[in-house]
Amino acid sequence: MSELTVCAFAPGTVHDAAAHAENHLAVLAPHLRDPFQAALPRAAAAVGRRLLGALWREDIADTRIRYERRGRPHAFDRVEFAAVPAADPVDLLPPSIVESRRWTLAAELANAVVNLAIAYARRDATPPPPTTGPDADAVTLERLAIDGHNLHPCGRTRIGWDVDDVLAHDLEAGTTRIGFVALRRAAHLGDDVGAALAAAGLDVPAAPPGYVVQPVHAWQRDAVLARRYPDLLRDGTLRILDGTVPAVPTAALRTLLLPRGGYLKLSLDIQVTSSRRSISVASTRNGPALSALLHRLLATEERVLLLAETAGAALPDSRDAGAILRAGLDGRLAPTERVVPGSALPAVAGELLREYGRGPLAFLTAYARLVLPPLLRLATRYGIALEAHLQNCLPTFTAGTPHRLVLRDLAGLRVHRPRLAAAGVPLELWPGSVIGTDDLDTMRAKLGYTALQAHLGELVIALGAHGLDEAAAWRAVREVVDTTYDELRADPATACAATADHAAFTAPRVPHKALVRMRLAGDGDVYLPVRNPLHAP
Template identity: 85%
Template sequence: MVPNLTVCAYSPGTVDDAAAHTETHLAAHAPHLRAPFRDALPQAAAAVGRRLLGALWREDIADTRIRYEGTGDRHAYDRVEFGAVPAADPVALLPPSIVDGPGWVLAAELANAVANLAVAYARRDATPAPPFGGPDAAAVTLERLAVDGHNLHPCGRTRIGWDVDDVLAHDLEAGTTSVGFVAVRRDAHIGDDLGPLVGGPAAPPGYVVQPVHAWQRDAVLARRYPDLLRDGTLRLLDGAVPAVPTAALRTLLLPGGRYLKLSLDIQVTSSRRSISVAATRNGPALSALLARLLAGEDRVVLLAETAGAALDGSRDASAIVRDGLTGRLAPGERVVPGGALPIVAGELLDEYGAGPLAFLTDYARLVLPPLLRLATRHGIALEAHLQNCLPTFTAGHPHRLVLRDLAGMRLHRPRLAAAGTDLALWPGSVIATDDLYTMRAKLGYTAFQAHLGELVIALARHGLDETAAWRAVRAVVDETYEPLRADPATASAAAADHAAFTAPTVPHKALVRMRLTGGGDVYIPVRNPLHAP
């Protein structure tokens, strides 16, 4: 039994409030969804509540561990999965002292997440297929299986900044959205000329055409920049190009198999999804560097960021062009977006045929060695969580690892310099650090906890022993570092990295504490299943 939890008398931004608001809008814009939405609300609230309760436990917020001792299923990295939650409204899981203080923002986000997840549940079976084919369209179709969004964050379906009609028009289940365009005066434009690359209209004399999300053009740029519109620095252009929203929302799949990552000033999980000027300029340079450094990794495919541009001094009109998978897969090679991997793990196991422990070992040998080698040799920690990885399979066997989205990576400047790597980043780029802890925390949390940790739990539902699973992962870590430790050029860094990733405790990204503090990344120590005394 789950013990009772004191519920505050009034929670700002309750699920009831959010549900009533959503249903009113559905009555006007999509009346056929009202009944399915109401039916889906309990399931959505329970999904958000389970993730919130798991985060409160893991981060030990407000004596949650004391109240819930002995309940839930324990997993690696101090993770506990609760099968049930003691409140219909997840906001009620937050103690009053938190909701009445810094947690009122989180409470509103949780309510928003529940309402949007219920809308997604209500229309997931009617999501239109992509209007064009190819391996990227197939990947997007699989991504849609992960309806709950982020595999750990309780606010995986927050859409703060969108109202219900915007969700209906542009969210993943809409099936399609559109790319709009603005004209930016040349002296206010930074970067590449993207308009011709994505089918934009001809630029007026003295201007560059910049692609923007259609919602961003109409709801943000048209309202936030009256001075730039008045003096002609910025012009809103008619017309749009159809595109398919991916799970990242701000990243759209274009006809022909190329991606366009666009600023989208809404909050999803913990962040507003605009794009810095630095990211638009660093992406092509980082892609060129990684292509060179990964040239010897024949099982890695990089979806390069080939061009980017922004409005000078603003995050609101930024765009990055990214390569797709067209022409890069062999016959019989199937791509599975990481977000869908836990969902289709049983199907892959059936094709693989050799049992879950062997499958996990093969998969770890695909994912970990290139990531660990890149960090040790060059100080580059890729953000290798499920959403940024697209593993491929042949007959169920892990075959290649496709990597995408470079914005969250961390570069350790001293190691880059020691490796003789000369990389000029845009001034003020947050991806550069002199702190090894920061670099290792980025890689360790995303690759081991948010990626392999999720797969281990999924495979446990198919008979995998979790203790044996982490012993197998540890063996892959050891065998990866063995040649690095034997090489005088990398011996010291390899020994230090190996010790950090197999230490008794490792950093875990504290998703709820981050929302309560309102700051950047916050890490807490959790027990490490890779530690072998």
């Protein structure tokens, strides 16, 4: 049982969602019903804790007045609460929130609680990946971050899945299935991903004459494609194929570890946190081009390893059948190199510190020197801000020492087109790509929020349990930032951009991604200013 305190459940949103789940578990997995019921208070407390922290951080209604001095403050206006004063997280929402949006968010919060409770109930019975190697090790460690997103109160939402889908396809299922469809060549846009999988030894069905085989998530095939595209099915443009291939779900759910190595990212039209996890046509076409570009631009960064997106394809004008093939780690790490997904760092921080042996401040400093300089250099030199939150970063360690930074998933990055063009680097993005921007603040906000707030901010808090002083930690991070920009300012080609970027990242206030306000608004990113621990008056 967590340290968070909750009282017994009363009728309400979580109560109703939990009753629905219990009825399904009684039929589908009766052995999970009692563990699920036992886990509900803990799950509600975890969701409530993150919701209350977000309400405070985003200064929604009178939250700061009502809960003043009840939580522990951290950098970037983050406050962690040890007690949640409501059994149903929706009861934490201020009455002033517009009613329609309040209940939309309420449904998401209830969904998050129920799915987290199911995950708690299943965690000890999750089968290990059927393969071995660093990719399998990474998936195993990802499962330690069972609460999901480290800041989002809806980190375990699975809107669109019912209990049977969660049992079959969620992270704790251990395995899921890849299905296949056939698209007429004229209706297939991109690379032949199905042929690439077949060449890698997977049992891919043969393409009918005039068609291309496209891999799809088995749930997506049955629940979305088979129902949403009757006209394409009727005229033969789209054919549902028999047969599936097993794969291992990662924490990203739509990204699957393949049986023979590498990853496959597939459209999955369910809502996880703030987004439906389908894949745009642009992402399938930009991924290989961006991977080739980043491979060149990061060639001098000896401590960075990119998991390239090697192929992608989609159904034109649709987000429902996208597929992206991604390289894996097998054969690319030294025998002594251990990969730890960023999301698992808080869970294994104590173990890494014991191996490192030089104290938490020295460890954090070494880690910041690994993570920040290549990301800051890439943004200043070329205007490319990688989405370096915990889930996208897989640092490696040797005897506890931060060694290399593995980067994956390019869909969320931002490219400042004028800065990239000024560097003389050509890049043709797919028309309408959201990753391209002409606004420097947009590019900087992407990098600053993910790398500093969501990533290093979480590690600093985790290391606080092992004796790290937070003020000293952020002074050490500031020193890494200063040193990196001193080097960039010494180069006439980047001096001006470096000065401006340094000023932005060390300003008194920096943009924070307002996760609850985004859900209340219903669409698009929302940022709010928060106090910056890197500011030194």
